Amino acid sequence: xxxxxxxxxxxxPSGNCQIHLYDNLPEVILAGAEGTLIPxxxxxxxxxxxxxxxxxxxxxWRALRIPEKVLPWINMTSVAKxxxxxHFVPNDVHDSCVGSxxxxxxxxxxxxxxxxxxxxxLDGQPITVRLDTVKDLLKEVKVAETKGxxxxxxxxxxxxxxxxxxxx
Numbered sequence: 001x002x003x004x005x006x007x008x009x010x011x012x013p014s015g016n017c018q019i020h021l022y023d024n025l026p027e028v029i030l031a032g033a034e035g036t037l038i039p040x041x042x043x044x045x046x047x048x049x050x051x052x053x054x055x056x057x058x059x060x061w062r063a064l065r066i067p068e069k070v071l072p073w074i075n076m077t078s079v080a081k082x083x084x085x086x087h088f089v090p091n092d093v094h095d096s097c098v099g100s101x102x103x104x105x106x107x108x109x110x111x112x113x114x115x116x117x118x119x120x121x122l123d124g125q126p127i128t129v130r131l132d133t134v135k136d137l138l139k140e141v142k143v144a145e146t147k148g149x150x151x152x153x154x155x156x157x158x159x160x161x162x163x164x165x166x167x168x
Contacts, residue, residue, distance in 0.1 A: 014049060015075065016049050016073070016074075016075035016100055016101075016102045017047035017048070017049045017102055017104075020043065020044070020047055020072075020073075020102060020104050021042055021043055021044055021047050021104065022040050022041070022042065022043070023041040023042065023043040024038075024040065024041045025040075028040055043104070044104040044105055044106055044111075045105070045106045045107070045152070046104070046105055046106065046107065046108055046110075046111045046152075047102055047103065047104045047105075047111060048102060048103050048104075048108070048111040048112060048115055048134060049075075049100045049101070049102040049103075050100060050101060050102075050115065050129045050130050050131060050133055050134060051097050051099075051100050051129070051130045051133070052074070052097070052098055052099050052100055052101050052127050052128075052129050052130075053095075053096040053097055053098065053127060053128050053129070053130065054088060054096055054097075054098045054126055054127055055096070055126040055127065055128060056126055058090075058095055058096060059090050060090055061087060061088065061089070061090055062087070062088040062090075062098060062126070063085045063086065063087050063088070064085065064086050064088075064098070064122075064125050064126070064127065065084055065085050065086075065125065066086060066122065066125070067121050067122075069121060070101075070118050070121040070122065073101055073102050073103070073118045074099060074100070074101050074118075075099050075100045075101075075102070076088070076098060076099035077097070077098060077099050078091060078098075079098070079099070098127070101115065101118055101119060101122075101129060102115065102118070103115025103116070103117070103118060108138070108157055109157060112134070138157070138158075
């Protein structure tokens with residue numbers, strides 16, 4: 001048997017996190033294609049991914065210049081590269097969203113710090129990121145923990161605190 005077509009679809013936004021979190025993703029995919037389930041080996045304990053919006057009007061062609069050092073942490077949609085810029089096709093489906101950006105780490109605080117480092121590398125580009133969703137997610141995790149669902153060995157930080165640190 002030969003793996004000829006990699007067709008699994010990663011979620012959006014979450015697929016970028018999986019790519020960075022799973023140290024053995026190619027082996028997991030290959031084994032799965034052969035009908036074998038193997039354990040995932042995590043590279044980090046956590047990853048966070050937020051949507052990235054372009055600030056140009058909806059319906060217009062949009063462009064970004066993304067430094068090579070941050071490119072692995074960006075997941076773009078409906079995009080074509082020409083010379084040194086990424087161009088986004090105008091459409092009604094994704095409104096201003098042109099992709100996502102992620103951060104990784106062994107703690108939520110480290111994830112947020114790395115996320116913000118990646119966002120800062122895009123300084124001067126016409127984008128915004130949806131950080132409010134992180135705060136909302138951490139609130140949901142707190143509620144789930146009160147119902148007995150464990151997310152981590154260490155307690156997760158307060159949503160307001162993590163956002164204040166990210167915005168500082």
